Amino acid sequence: MRIEEVVGRNLEQLRTARGWSQARFGEEVGSHYGKAWSRATVSAAESGARAFTVADMVLICLIFEVALERLVVLPSEAQAVAVGPATYQRADLAPIGWSAAPTKRTYDDVLRQMDRLHHELEEILDVATTAQDRGRAIRVTLLRLGNVEALKALGVARGEDAWFENERNEEP
Missing domain, CATH: 1.10.260.40 (lambda repressor-like DNA-binding domains)
Known part of the structure; x- marks a missing residue:
């Protein structure tokens, strides 16, 4: 090439x-x-x-x-x-x-995931009316994308282990 x-x-x-x-x-x-x-x-x-x-x-x-x-x-x-x-x-x-x-994960994979996340977040901002709704929707989006590390950084770092486990078991 x-x-x-x-x-x-x-x-x-x-x-x-x-x-x-x-x-x-x-x-x-x-x-x-x-x-x-x-x-x-x-x-x-x-x-x-x-x-x-x-x-x-x-x-x-x-x-x-x-x-x-x-x-x-x-x-x-x-x-x-x-x-x-x-x-x-x-x-x-x-x-x-x-x-x-x-590399195991190429830039293309990262770009695809970022693009999906961008579209998900645009949809969230269109329907979420409060900061609390937006925060929950962002966490659910990260869960759907399989970004467990980002979820842990958002939730577990603030002592929200129970939320993380409940959301993981719920259907988003």
Whole structure:
């Protein structure tokens, strides 16, 4: 896999996680860069057919509010990456911060969970009328997402062990 394909694939994941079309992303580029990207330019970038400048990558990170390293996350199935004329094995990339083995939980998994949480919380804020309702709804949402650590941080840290166990056994 070429590095341009890696960056393009990650760009596409960031864009689709926001629910943006290629045209919408191109407009966002224009609002930051002064000149919009056409849908064809976005398509070329996402397919790896377009080289990225450092300025492009910084701009993308600013638009999506992510760290620069997010754009170069190797897919778990990629065992090597071509950078210019050279190809590097995943293990060769460890000195620059890329893991020698695929991580158990990828950024994609985290992005999907964050997107689900975002939508759940939007729904909660639409119907919850009091702070107490909102707090309970947020805890139930975390429970539904299986985020036991966050629940413990919210509940158990405040001595709400009984609530945690009751909610865990109730149907949300």
